[in-house]
Amino acid sequence: MTDTLVQIDHLKTYFxxxxxxxxxxxxxxxxxxxxxxxxxVGESGSGKSVTSLTIxxxxxxxxxxxxxxxxxxxxxxxxxxxxxxxxxxxxxxGMIFQEPMTSLNPVFTVGAQVTEAILLHQKVxxxxxxxxxxxxxDEVGIPxxxxxxxxxxxxxxxxxxxxxxxxxxxxxxxxxxxxxxxxTALDVTIQAQILDILRKLRDERGMAVLFITxxxxxxADIADHVTVMYRGKIVEQGDVVSIFENPQHPYTKGxxxxxxxxxxxxxxxPTVDDFMEVATDDKGEAKIIEKFVDEKRLNELMTTGRGRLxxxxxxxxxxxxxxxxGHHAGDAKMVADGEKPLLEVRDLHVHFPIxxxxxxxxxxxxxxxxGVSFNVYRGQTLGLVGESGCGKTTTGRAIIQLIRxxxxxxxxxxxxxxxxxxxxxxxxxxxxxxxDRWSKSKQLRRLRRRFQIIFxxxxxxxxxxxxxxxxxxxPMVIQGIGKAKERRDRAAALLEEVGLNASHLRRxxxxxxxxxxxxxxxxxxxxxxxxxxxxxxSVSALDVSVQAQVLNLLKDLQLRRxxxxxxxxxxxxxxxxxxxxxxxxxxGKIVEFGPADNxxxxxxQEYTKRLISATPxxxxxxIRRRQAERKTALAARLSAV
Amino acid sequence: xxxxxxxxxxxxxxxxxxxxxxxxxxxxxMPGSPLTAMIAGGGDSSDKSISTQQYERMKEQFGLNKHWxxxxxxxxxxxxxxDLQNALTQPGTVAKLIGDRMAxxxxxxxxxxxxxxxxxxxxxxxxxxxxxxxxxxxxxLILYMLYSFPVFVAALYLQILFHVNLEWLPxxxxxxxxxxxxxxxxxxxxxxxxxxxxxxxxxxTSLAYxxxxxxxxxxxxxxxxxxxxxxxxxxxPFKILTVHAFRNSLIPFVxxxxxxxxxxxxxxxxIEKIFSWPGMGALFLEAISQRDYPLEMGLVLMFSxxxxxxxxxxxxxxxxxxxxxxxx
Numbered sequence: 024m025t026d027t028l029v030q031i032d033h034l035k036t037y038f039x040x041x042x043x044x045x046x047x048x049x050x051x052x053x054x055x056x057x058x059x060x061x062x063x064v065g066e067s068g069s070g071k072s073v074t075s076l077t078i079x080x081x082x083x084x085x086x087x088x089x090x091x092x093x094x095x096x097x098x099x100x101x102x103x104x105x106x107x108x109x110x111x112x113x114x115x116x117g118m119i120f121q122e123p124m125t126s127l128n129p130v131f132t133v134g135a136q137v138t139e140a141i142l143l144h145q146k147v148x149x150x151x152x153x154x155x156x157x158x159x160x161d162e163v164g165i166p167x168x169x170x171x172x173x174x175x176x177x178x179x180x181x182x183x184x185x186x187x188x189x190x191x192x193x194x195x196x197x198x199x200x201x202x203x204x205x206x207t208a209l210d211v212t213i214q215a216q217i218l219d220i221l222r223k224l225r226d227e228r229g230m231a232v233l234f235i236t237x238x239x240x241x242x243a244d245i246a247d248h249v250t251v252m253y254r255g256k257i258v259e260q261g262d263v264v265s266i267f268e269n270p271q272h273p274y275t276k277g278x279x280x281x282x283x284x285x286x287x288x289x290x291x292x293p294t295v296d297d298f299m300e301v302a303t304d305d306k307g308e309a310k311i312i313e314k315f316v317d318e319k320r321l322n323e324l325m326t327t328g329r330g331r332l333x334x335x336x337x338x339x340x341x342x343x344x345x346x347x348x349g350h351h352a353g354d355a356k357m358v359a360d361g362e363k364p365l366l367e368v369r370d371l372h373v374h375f376p377i378x379x380x381x382x383x384x385x386x387x388x389x390x391x392x393x394g395v396s397f398n399v400y401r402g403q404t405l406g407l408v409g410e411s412g413c414g415k416t417t418t419g420r421a422i423i424q425l426i427r428x429x430x431x432x433x434x435x436x437x438x439x440x441x442x443x444x445x446x447x448x449x450x451x452x453x454x455x456x457x458x459d460r461w462s463k464s465k466q467l468r469r470l471r472r473r474f475q476i477i478f479x480x481x482x483x484x485x486x487x488x489x490x491x492x493x494x495x496x497x498p499m500v501i502q503g504i505g506k507a508k509e510r511r512d513r514a515a516a517l518l519e520e521v522g523l524n525a526s527h528l529r530r531x532x533x534x535x536x537x538x539x540x541x542x543x544x545x546x547x548x549x550x551x552x553x554x555x556x557x558x559x560x561s562v563s564a565l566d567v568s569v570q571a572q573v574l575n576l577l578k579d580l581q582l583r584r585x586x587x588x589x590x591x592x593x594x595x596x597x598x599x600x601x602x603x604x605x606x607x608x609x610x611g612k613i614v615e616f617g618p619a620d621n622x623x624x625x626x627x628q629e630y631t632k633r634l635i636s637a638t639p640x641x642x643x644x645x646i647r648r649r650q651a652e653r654k655t656a657l658a659a660r661l662s663a664v
Numbered sequence: 665x666x667x668x669x670x671x672x673x674x675x676x677x678x679x680x681x682x683x684x685x686x687x688x689x690x691x692x693x694m695p696g697s698p699l700t701a702m703i704a705g706g707g708d709s710s711d712k713s714i715s716t717q718q719y720e721r722m723k724e725q726f727g728l729n730k731h732w733x734x735x736x737x738x739x740x741x742x743x744x745x746x747d748l749q750n751a752l753t754q755p756g757t758v759a760k761l762i763g764d765r766m767a768x769x770x771x772x773x774x775x776x777x778x779x780x781x782x783x784x785x786x787x788x789x790x791x792x793x794x795x796x797x798x799x800x801x802x803x804x805l806i807l808y809m810l811y812s813f814p815v816f817v818a819a820l821y822l823q824i825l826f827h828v829n830l831e832w833l834p835x836x837x838x839x840x841x842x843x844x845x846x847x848x849x850x851x852x853x854x855x856x857x858x859x860x861x862x863x864x865x866x867x868x869t870s871l872a873y874x875x876x877x878x879x880x881x882x883x884x885x886x887x888x889x890x891x892x893x894x895x896x897x898x899x900x901p902f903k904i905l906t907v908h909a910f911r912n913s914l915i916p917f918v919x920x921x922x923x924x925x926x927x928x929x930x931x932x933x934x935i936e937k938i939f940s941w942p943g944m945g946a947l948f949l950e951a952i953s954q955r956d957y958p959l960e961m962g963l964v965l966m967f968s969x970x971x972x973x974x975x976x977x978x979x980x981x982x983x984x985x986x987x988x989x990x991x992x
Binding site (some may be wrong): 079081109110111113114118121122125126127128129130132136139140143144175177188191192194223380381382383419 | 667670671674888889890892893894895896897898899900908911912985986988989
């Protein structure tokens with residue numbers, strides 16, 4: 024068990040682009056043994072995925088391996104001809120990818136895709152290969168494997184597709200499994216299941232795993248050794264306990280600190296910038312300078328900002344979380360009794376019709392949102408948490424009338440928004456008049472300057488053909504705010520406020536990173552001076568280190584501008600960090616509602632408990648427990664052999 | 665699926681009525697009528713000067729004295745009974761006239777379509793695999809030059825080369841004058857020789873178009889994540905291209921097939937003129953210039969039906985090539 028399986032020496036993979044050479048992997052050396060799990064962690068652009076693709080020799084055409092070697096089973100993969108490499112891919116090295124949604128070919132059945140891998144590398148008949156596929160499906164926990172092999176990818180959920188990918192990768196008993204962010208696109212509960220399967224199969228088969236992720240929480244759950252990468256270079260390596268117990272490099276320290284934990288006491292998150300800064304020396308080489316986080320800064324992070332702002336006393340009592348002195352964090356406050364909520368949602372239903380038959384009659388409904396009620400008070404943050412498909416996004420969009428609600432009231436400062444939706448108002452005044460509908464849609468548009476939304480995907484929600492200035496100024500144009508010059512000045516000021524600068528105005532979205540784009544989206548939402556912001560998974564697509572910065576920005580803006588947030592996310596730890604009150608949604612209904620700290624400390628519903636236990640933990644006890652479990656499993660396997 | 669097709673057919677019937685009514689109205693409101701076309705159409709002026717009574721009688725006979733809406737209803741009623749009426753300016757029923765021209769048109773268009781697919785699919789796959797290399801760029805340059813080369817010039821040069829200079833191929837027409845006396849094999853050979861030049865002209869322009877279409881779609885598909893997955897399990901480049909990628913690029917291809925269906929029957933006026941090919945294109949031109957209302961309407965009906973069927977066929981084929989699409 025101590026033979027080195029993979030030995031990478033001084034690997035350099037560069038991309039030759041029109042803008043010059045990008046050193047994606049810059050002098051990387053690492054090795055790991057058969058049967059162990061190496062975790063590579065880093066943010067996007069750190070070179071972790073390129074490293075794995077270099078091992079597989081699946082690089083894009085613009086990439087070139089400048090030097091170095093990758094020794095695997097006594098052969099140097101860098102020098103291996105393509106025809107030889109093809110025999111290793113899928114046979115000795117299996118690989119799973121980040122996006123299970125797009126990683127399977129949509130026009131073939133999932134069974135056929137796994138069978139193909141078996142037939143490529145093993146001398147078996149088609150029937151045997153199919154039988155083997157069914158066994159593999161069973162092994163990775165796909166229920167009813169005999170039928171499921173005939174399913175097409177679109178008929179399976181994301182978690183099941185990732186199981187198919189694992190079955191495919193393991194079909195030829197590889198000695199090495201490369202897992203490139205295999206759980207990033209999945210819900211936390213599904214992530215926990217997939218990690219369970221990977222741990223189990225790894226221990227049963229004694230294979231080595233190269234696990235790549237940006238999330239240290241996941242690393243803590245699965246890796247034996249950790250490699251931390253930053254800008255193409257390895258900054259720290261070590262076994263998992265020592266990395267978490269005693270991180271040496273400032274970047275590692277920063278990464279560890281910036282994750283919002285379920286038990287965090289911070290009001291603002293520390294960021295990587297608190298631990299280091301990057302300076303360029305005379306030769307143009309980037310150099311990392313360590314900074315030390317002193318008591319003062321820690322204190323600042325703990326105390327900057329306001330305490331939780333809870334619902335009025337009567338409502339807290341009604342939801343079973345009565346206010347008790349000293350029970351809540353020191354500076355938590357209640358909204359005064361009798362204050363009107365800024366947003367009042369009453370019995371919101373959003374049903375999508377399922378149409379069938381010759382005349383497209385309505386055969387049933389998908390009840391995306393099924394009777395949701397809640398209040399949000401001025402200056403509060405309400406967190407809406409749940410897994411994909413629970414209806415949280417639909418709720419957010421229905422409130423601001425981007426989707427037509429089926430029924431229910433959405434009172435924004437006393438005005439029912441649903442009544443203003445021109446699509447919904449046909450039967451409200453009979454006979455409908457164009458003038459009436461026009462005036463209503465105009466009213467709604469006027470109101471829109473008071474509430475705005477920030478979406479999940481900062482790549483998709485900015486028009487690639489519009490400059491930053493055009494994008495930020497557009498809401499002001501629609502609302503008729505200011506003259507061109509004033510709008511430009513305001514856009515510049517807002518960019519400064521979100522941490523960018525005025526020189527960015529003339530650029531296009533593709534010139535920015537994901538985090539910067541999300542800042543632009545925030546600036547765009549702020550142009551019309553809204554009181555209420557819906558953040559719909561606004562940090563889910565970002566790296567952990569960037570996520571911390573954006574979360575801090577949102578908190579900072581709330582304090583300065585007195586904003587009210589509806590914060591929608593699947594990530595309980597992020598929601599808990601941001602929110603005063605939390606609503607847990609499942610299958611279109613709110614299953615639990617209460618103050619953020621109470622929901623975490625004392626969950627009442629089974630579903631909430633499940634969400635909490637699935638959230639990755641990275642405390643040392645947990646890591647040590649995992650390592651102990653692993654030793655037992657290995658010992659059991661050895662004694663069985 | 666069956667319910668879906670029935671629903672689509674019902675909608676198609678409605679669409680057809682709307683299209684034909686609109687076109688009928690347009691045709692009738694154009695200046696001139698079949699009568700004026702006949703009167704103006706050649707011959708000695710003495711024969712053509714007809715009396716007012718004669719004119720009124722013919723007007724009544726052709727149904728031109730009625731309002732166009734009533735005329736349309738008459739026509740529609742005929743269609744319901746399967747009668748497309750007689751052509752006004754040519755002997756024979758509209759159905760027979762169209763039927764006679766159809767065979768010659770299809771011989772040309774279907775042959776050339778099959779030929780274009782057979783050549784463009786391998787060319788498209790080759791261009792994808794070798795994208796950016798010198799052989800690929802040269803191929804695509806040649807295809808582009810062909811694409812932009814006017815068909816009437818090419819046709820004339822081909823005629824000069826193969827008929828006048830080499831004397832290998834006939835100049836025009838579908839068959840030779842002694843066609844009736846030839847044996848079965850001889851007839852086939854005669855047809856083949858007559859087809860060669862028009863089919864070549866018909867095919868070469870679409871070749872570049874199809875190749876480019878396939879290549880563009882394939883280049884899109886080969887960048888997808890599932891192609892990377894296929895590579896990661898060790899599938900070779902040939903199989904990746906022909907199995908994993910091509911099946912997926914068939915989906916946009918189906919749209920193209922649906923859109924080409926009507927054009928198969930429409931004929932190509934320039935080629936038909938040059939090679940004296942008795943096709944649909946020529947018939948269309950005659951019908952319009954002579955204001956032959958029933959003939960025009962018959963042709964419009966045929967193309968509307970073909971267009972709608974092409975769309976339906978494409979939608980049904982989507983369900984076949986793309987398992988994500990189901991009609992239930």
